[in-house]
Amino acid sequence: xxxxxxxxxxxxxxxxxxxxxxxxxxxxxxxxxxxxxxxxxxxxxxxxxxxxxxxxxxxxxxxxxxxxxxxxxxxxxxxxxxxxxxxxxxxxxxxxxxxxxxxxxxxxxxxxxxxxxxxxxxxxxxxxxxxxxxxxxxxxxxxxxxxxxxxxxxxxxxxxxxxxxxxxxxxxxxxxxxxxxxxxxxxxxxxxxxxxxxxxxxxxxxxxxxxxxxxxxxxxxxxxxxxxxxxxxxxxxxxxxxxxxxxxxxxxxxxxxxxxxxxxxxxxxxxxxxxxxxxxxxxxxxxxxxxxxxxxxxxxxxxxxxxxxxxxxxxxxxxxxxxxxxxxxxxxxxxxxxxxxxxxxxxxxxxxxxxxxxxxxxxxxxxxxxxxxxxxxxxxxxxxxxxxxxxxx
Numbered sequence: 252x253x254x255x256x257x258x259x260x261x262x263x264x265x266x267x268x269x270x271x272x273x274x275x276x277x278x279x280x281x282x283x284x285x286x287x288x289x290x291x292x293x294x295x296x297x298x299x300x301x302x303x304x305x306x307x308x309x310x311x312x313x314x315x316x317x318x319x320x321x322x323x324x325x326x327x328x329x330x331x332x333x334x335x336x337x338x339x340x341x342x343x344x345x346x347x348x349x350x351x352x353x354x355x356x357x358x359x360x361x362x363x364x365x366x367x368x369x370x371x372x373x374x375x376x377x378x379x380x381x382x383x384x385x386x387x388x389x390x391x392x393x394x395x396x397x398x399x400x401x402x403x404x405x406x407x408x409x410x411x412x413x414x415x416x417x418x419x420x421x422x423x424x425x426x427x428x429x430x431x432x433x434x435x436x437x438x439x440x441x442x443x444x445x446x447x448x449x450x451x452x453x454x455x456x457x458x459x460x461x462x463x464x465x466x467x468x469x470x471x472x473x474x475x476x477x478x479x480x481x482x483x484x485x486x487x488x489x490x491x492x493x494x495x496x497x498x499x500x501x502x503x504x505x506x507x508x509x510x511x512x513x514x515x516x517x518x519x520x521x522x523x524x525x526x527x528x529x530x531x532x533x534x535x536x537x538x539x540x541x542x543x544x545x546x547x548x549x550x551x552x553x554x555x556x557x558x559x560x561x562x563x564x565x566x567x568x569x570x571x572x573x574x575x576x577x578x579x580x581x582x583x584x585x586x587x588x589x590x591x592x593x594x595x596x597x598x599x600x601x602x603x604x605x606x607x608x609x610x611x612x613x614x615x616x617x618x619x620x621x622x623x624x625x626x627x628x629x630x631x632x633x634x635x636x637x638x639x640x641x642x643x644x
Contacts, residue, residue, distance in 0.1 A: 252493065252585050253325025253427075255317050256473035257293035257572050261324055265582075266589045269597040270617060274571040276454045276469050283435045288442045291454040292433045293471035293573030310371045311384060312349035313431035314474075318381035319388055321474035322425055326389060329478040330490060334423045340393035341386040342411045342426040343476070344404025345577035346631070348378030350432050381429045381474075393421040401631025402540070402574070403501070404428050405475065405581030406639055410499035412479040422484045427581035429474035438470060444509070446544055458574075459601040460541035460567035461548050461609045468542040471573025475581035494588040497624070498527025498640030503633075511547060511630045516554035520628060523638035524558075527624070531559040534640075535622025536590060538583040539611075540629050541567030541599075542574050551630070552609040563622070566590070566614045570600035580629030584639055587625040591643035596620050 252262040257275035259265035268275075275293045284290050299320055300308060307316065322341075352375040359367050374380055379397035386395035394415065398407040405428025412426035441447045448467040450457035459465040485492055500522035506512035524531060537555060541548050555562045568586055569575075575582055590596050596618045605613060627639045 252328060253321040253323065253476045254473065254582065254585060255295055255299045255321045256582065257295055257471050260296060260299045262328065262585060269568050269571055269586060270595060272598050272600060272617070274455055274600055276457055276573055278451070278454050287435060287438055288449055289438045289447045290451045291457055291469055293469060294433060295473050312352040312375040312380060314345060314349055314429045315375065315380050315384045317431060317474035318343055318385050318429045318476070321427070321476045322385040322388065325425060325476040325478050332423055332480065332488060332490070336390045336392045338393055338422040339389065339391040340415055340421040340424045341382045341391045342396040342398065342408040342424055343382040343385060344398040344400065344408035344428040345378055345381060346399065346401045346404055346430055347432045347437065347576065349376040349380055350437060351434050352376050354434055354436055385425060389425070400635040401633050402576050402579055403629040403631040403635035403637040404577035405579060406584070406627060406629040406637035407501055409477060409496060409581060409584055409639060410501055410637065413496045413499050416479060416481050422481045424479045425476050426479055427474065427476035428578035430576040430578045431472045432576060433470050433472050448543065456601050458543045458570040460539070460543045460570055460599055461552065461605055461611065461613050462602050463604045463606045465543045465545060465548060467544055468569065469573040471575045473572070473575050473578050475578050475585050477581065477584060492644045493592060494644055495642045496639060497642045498523045498529065499638070500526055501637045504636060506634055508634070509632055511550045513550045513553040513557065516551060516630060516636050517558035519636040519638045520554065520558035520626065523626065523640050527640035529624055529640060533624050534559065534563050534626050536563055536587060536596060536620055536625040537565040538587040538625065538627045539565050539567045542569055549606065549608055551628070552611055556610055562611055564596060564614050564618065564620065565611045566596050567599045568597060580627060580637060583627040583629065584641060587627050587641050588643070590620060591622050591625055594619060594621065
């Protein structure tokens with residue numbers, strides 16, 4: 252596992268912060284944010300980039316930089332597997348790709364003229380850039396996939412990695428998600444859509460999954476990469492196996508471009524369980540998407556209840572990290588795997604008064620667990636519904 256998140260610049264640091272109940276949502280002090288209706292976010296410390304070379308800082312968008320650092324962290328923690336490049340693949344999902352570069356280069360074009368536009372703008376902007384750069388960095392030739400499915404992209408990428416291995420297309424796949432969209436246009440657009448919290452005077456308390464007083468999500472950024480490997484390949488090299496991706500499902504609601512549809516979300520969860528060959532009663536933990544929007548959290552709670560009957564304990568960590576959009580599901584997968592391996596579930600912050608319509612056992616303080624199987628779900632604008640079933644070794 253590798254991670255660069257608002258609460259930690261490595262997977263271990265991220266896990267320690269979440270288990271410790273720490274959060275990273277702060278006020279935006281930038282000049283460009285002063286007049287915005289939303290002036291809070293969860294940023295990654297710029298120290299993450301210290302390991303990058305000068306040319307990588309100049310030629311890569313922030314999303315691509317985050318992916319390289321998280322990918323290298325994951326690769327190193329996996330022991331840098333000795334694998335045929337033609338059996339090594341990458342799948343990195345995102346919602347917006349190089350949005351920051353898009354905006355800055357647009358400004359350059361109109362302020363200074365076309366001759367001042369960066370020759371690297373195209374490769375910085377493209378949504379497949381994070382997957383492409385990581386594949387080049389590691390010499391992965393079995394594919395560089397870049398699913399773009401809004402906030403479901405990270406889960407979809409992990410599902411793609413699992414499928415590539417099952418289909419015999421690769422032995423090892425680095426998969427996950429990335430997002431770097433803390434920019435004025437994105438914040439303004441989501442605010443106009445009434446999807447974001449405007450609790451500007453209380454940044455640390457703004458993201459409130461399942462709370463009766465929730466008023467929208469808080470933007471976060473970061474990258475999370477997992478190294479998936481065929482079990483036979485991993486055992487043969489004596490790898491330390493952290494867990495397994497036993498099931499995955501991806502569907503579309505075909506309902507509304509913004510609003511999720513609980514019936515289909517429940518169907519997605521059921522398909523993931525069927526894919527894993529497990530029953531709802533086998534699950535010991537759920538890492539919920541739970542963005543802290545009024546309708547989204549309620550739809551998800553209903554879907555979990557419909558799909559699982561009596562759901563196991565649920566945690567939702569976006570109150571700590573903000574919403575990492577395309578990386579959020581990958582972060583959820585990392586958290587669920589670590590929770591099962593460490594035997595503790597990290598808390599959901601800011602749940603002062605649980606919405607009475609949310610009939611779930613939401614974890615609000617560090618809680619022991621002996622879960623062997625966990626569910627991770629993710630839903631995105633466009634009607635994307637995705638779910639994973641993970642198991643500990």
